[in-house]
Amino acid sequence: MSQRRADDSEPTTPLKTTKVAGPLGIIAGRGSLPAFIADAASADGVPVHIIGIQGEAEPDIERFPHTWIKWGEVGRVFSALEKNGCNDLVIIGGVSRPSLKNVRIDVGALKTLPFLLSLRKGGDDHILSRIVRFFEQKGYRVHGAGDVLPELLVPEGPLTRRTPSAEDEADMALAFKVVRTLGTLDIGQAAVVSNGYVLAVEAAEGTDAMLERCAEIKRRGRSHGMGRGVLVKAPKPGQEERVDMPTIGPETMVKAAEAGLAGVAVAAQHVLIAEYNRTIKIANERKLFLYGVPWSGPDA
Amino acid sequence: MSQRRADDSEPTTPLKTTKVAGPLGIIAGRGSLPAFIADAASADGVPVHIIGIQGEAEPDIERFPHTWIKWGEVGRVFSALEKNGCNDLVIIGGVSRPSLKNVRIDVGALKTLPFLLSLRKGGDDHILSRIVRFFEQKGYRVHGAGDVLPELLVPEGPLTRRTPSAEDEADMALAFKVVRTLGTLDIGQAAVVSNGYVLAVEAAEGTDAMLERCAEIKRRGRSHGMGRGVLVKAPKPGQEERVDMPTIGPETMVKAAEAGLAGVAVAAQHVLIAEYNRTIKIANERKLFLYGVPWSGPDA
Numbered sequence: 001m002s003q004r005r006a007d008d009s010e011p012t013t014p015l016k017t018t019k020v021a022g023p024l025g026i027i028a029g030r031g032s033l034p035a036f037i038a039d040a041a042s043a044d045g046v047p048v049h050i051i052g053i054q055g056e057a058e059p060d061i062e063r064f065p066h067t068w069i070k071w072g073e074v075g076r077v078f079s080a081l082e083k084n085g086c087n088d089l090v091i092i093g094g095v096s097r098p099s100l101k102n103v104r105i106d107v108g109a110l111k112t113l114p115f116l117l118s119l120r121k122g123g124d125d126h127i128l129s130r131i132v133r134f135f136e137q138k139g140y141r142v143h144g145a146g147d148v149l150p151e152l153l154v155p156e157g158p159l160t161r162r163t164p165s166a167e168d169e170a171d172m173a174l175a176f177k178v179v180r181t182l183g184t185l186d187i188g189q190a191a192v193v194s195n196g197y198v199l200a201v202e203a204a205e206g207t208d209a210m211l212e213r214c215a216e217i218k219r220r221g222r223s224h225g226m227g228r229g230v231l232v233k234a235p236k237p238g239q240e241e242r243v244d245m246p247t248i249g250p251e252t253m254v255k256a257a258e259a260g261l262a263g264v265a266v267a268a269q270h271v272l273i274a275e276y277n278r279t280i281k282i283a284n285e286r287k288l289f290l291y292g293v294p295w296s297g298p299d300a
Numbered sequence: 301m302s303q304r305r306a307d308d309s310e311p312t313t314p315l316k317t318t319k320v321a322g323p324l325g326i327i328a329g330r331g332s333l334p335a336f337i338a339d340a341a342s343a344d345g346v347p348v349h350i351i352g353i354q355g356e357a358e359p360d361i362e363r364f365p366h367t368w369i370k371w372g373e374v375g376r377v378f379s380a381l382e383k384n385g386c387n388d389l390v391i392i393g394g395v396s397r398p399s400l401k402n403v404r405i406d407v408g409a410l411k412t413l414p415f416l417l418s419l420r421k422g423g424d425d426h427i428l429s430r431i432v433r434f435f436e437q438k439g440y441r442v443h444g445a446g447d448v449l450p451e452l453l454v455p456e457g458p459l460t461r462r463t464p465s466a467e468d469e470a471d472m473a474l475a476f477k478v479v480r481t482l483g484t485l486d487i488g489q490a491a492v493v494s495n496g497y498v499l500a501v502e503a504a505e506g507t508d509a510m511l512e513r514c515a516e517i518k519r520r521g522r523s524h525g526m527g528r529g530v531l532v533k534a535p536k537p538g539q540e541e542r543v544d545m546p547t548i549g550p551e552t553m554v555k556a557a558e559a560g561l562a563g564v565a566v567a568a569q570h571v572l573i574a575e576y577n578r579t580i581k582i583a584n585e586r587k588l589f590l591y592g593v594p595w596s597g598p599d600a
Contacts, residue, residue, distance in 0.1 A: 201501040
C-alpha cells in the first residue's frame with residue numbers, strides 16, 4: 001500500500017501506455033471514476049475526451065474536454081470520438097436503465113436501430129457485452145478501467161486495520177457461494193450473509209439499496225440477533241469486465257457500517273475501488289474490514 | 301372453483317379428519333390463517349387450542365381457547381398442549397426472527413437450551429426443520445396447513461380472469477429457474493422478472509418488501525421501460541412444507557399491482573393462499589393474473 005497516492009485527486013500511477021496509444025475517449029456514467037481516469041491520463045500526457053451521459057455523469061467531467069449526450073444519441077458519440085481522434089475507449093461509471101421518455105434518437109441511432117432495439121431484452125451482462133462488441137465492430141478498442149489504471153483494482157489481502165474473524169470468514173465463504181450461483185443467472189454481483197443466514201441478495205436495486213435493506217431488516221429483528229454479517233461482491237461468470245466491473249467506494253463503507261456489518265470482502269483484482277484513500281479511511285473509522293479475496297474466476 | 305366458499309369467514313371444507321383425530325393445537329404467527337384453520341376445525345367439531353406468539357399472532361385468535369406465549373417460553377407451550385389434550389399440531393403464520401431482548405427463557409426452555417442455542421445459526425429451512433423434529437421427538441404429530449385443509453393450497457391453472465401472455469410466460473420460466481436455483485442455497489422463495497431481466501430476488505426481507513422495492517426500481521427507471529413483469533413463488537428444495545410453505549394473500553396482490561406487474565405465478569399445491577376470495581377479487585380488480593403452475597418438485 002506504500003506506493004498508493006496520498007491524495008485521491010492526484011493520481012501518481014501513470015496510465016498503462018502500452019495499452020493506450022493515442023487520445024483516450026471516456027464514456028462517463030455516475031461517480032468519480034471517469035474524472036479520476038481522465039486525471040491519470042492527463043498526468044501521463046495522454047489527451048482525453050469525456051462523453052458524459054446526461055443525468056448520470058458528474059459535472060466534474062467539465063474540467064476536461066467533453067461532450068454531453070442524451071441516451072440514444074449514438075451519432076453524437078461517434079462524431080465526438082472521431083473529431084477528437086479517440087480510437088481507445090473506456091466506458092466507466094454506473095448508469096440507470098433509461099426510461100423511454102429520456103431517450104433521444106438521433107440520426108446515428110436510427111442507423112443502429114435494430115441494434116438498439118435488441119438491447120431492450122435480457123440481463124445486464126448480455127446488454128453490456130453487446131455494447132462492447134458494437135464499438136469493437138466499428139474499430140474502437142475498448143479497455144477496462146483496471147486495465148489502463150491497475151491501481152483502481154482491489155488488491156489481495158486486508159486493506160484495513162481490521163481483518164475478518166473466523167465467523168466472518170464462514171459468512172464470506174457462503175456469500176461468495178451465493179454470488180457465484182447468482183452469477184450463473186446473470187443476477188447481481190453482491191450478497192450479505194450474517195451468521196450463516198443470507199440476509200439479502202442484489203438484483204436490479206444496486207448494492208447501496210441492498211445495504212439499506214439490511215439495516216432495515218436488522219432494525220425489524222428479522223435477522224439473527226447475534227451476527228454482524230459481511231457484504232461480498234464479485235463479478236458474474238462471463239461478465240464483460242471491461243464495462244461492468246463491480247465497484248466499491250466510500251458510500252459502500254458508510255452503508256455497510258449503517259447495516260452493522262463486520263466488513264466487506266471482494267474478489268481481488270476483479271472489483272474497482274473508487275476514491276481509495278477515503279474508502280479505506282471510512283472503513284477504518286467505522287471499524288470495518290475490507291478484504292481482497294484471491295479470485296480465480298467465478299467457477300473456481 | 302365452483303366449490304369454493306362464498307365467504308372467507310365461513311369455511312365450508314371440513315378438516316381432513318383422517319389426519320386430525322383429537323383436539324388440534326395451533327401455534328400461531330402472523331396473519332389470518334391460524335384463525336381460519338381454527339374456524340374450519342371448529343365447524344368440523346374438532347376442538348382447538350391456539351398458542352399465539354406475542355407480537356406476531358392476531359388478536360382475532362382470542363375468539364378461540366388460547367394461550368399467549370413469548371418467544372422462548374417453551375415450557376408454557378408444552379403445558380398448554382398437554383392441558384388441552386392436543387397431540388396434533390399445526391404451526392402456521394409468519395414470524396420474525398426474535399431479537400434477544402424479546403426472548404423469555406422459562407424452565408421448559410432451560411431444559412431445551414442446547415436445542416434453542418442450535419437454532420441461532422443457519423438458514424430458515426434448517427431452523428424450521430429442527431423445530432418440527434423437536435416436536436415430533438416429543439410425540440406430537442405436526443401437520444401442514446394444506447394437509448388438514450386442502451382448500452388453502454393454490455390449485456393448478458388460472459384463478460383470475462386474466463391469464464399470462466406469451467411474454468409473461470417467458471418471464472415466469474426465468475423466474476421459476478431463479479427461485480429453483482436460489483432454493484438450493486436456502487435463500488428466499490420468490491423472485492420478480494420483467495422482460496427477461498431479474499428485477500428482484502427475495503432473501504430475509506420477505507415478499508412484500510421485495511415488491512415494494514420493485515415499485516421503487518421502476519419509479520427510478522432502473523428496469524426495462526417496456527416490461528411489466530411477474531412475481532413467482534415456489535418452495536425451496538427440501539423445504540419443511542409443514543411449517544414454512546410460501547404464502548400469498550390480498551397484500552401480495554396489492555403490492556404486485558403497485559409494482560406494475562402483470563401477474564403472479566406460484567407452484568400449484570405448494571403455496572398457501574390466505575383469504576382466497578378477497579385475494580382473487582383484488583387480483584381481478586387490479587387486472588393481475590394469478591396462476592398455479594404444475595410443480596413436480598424443485599429439481600424438476
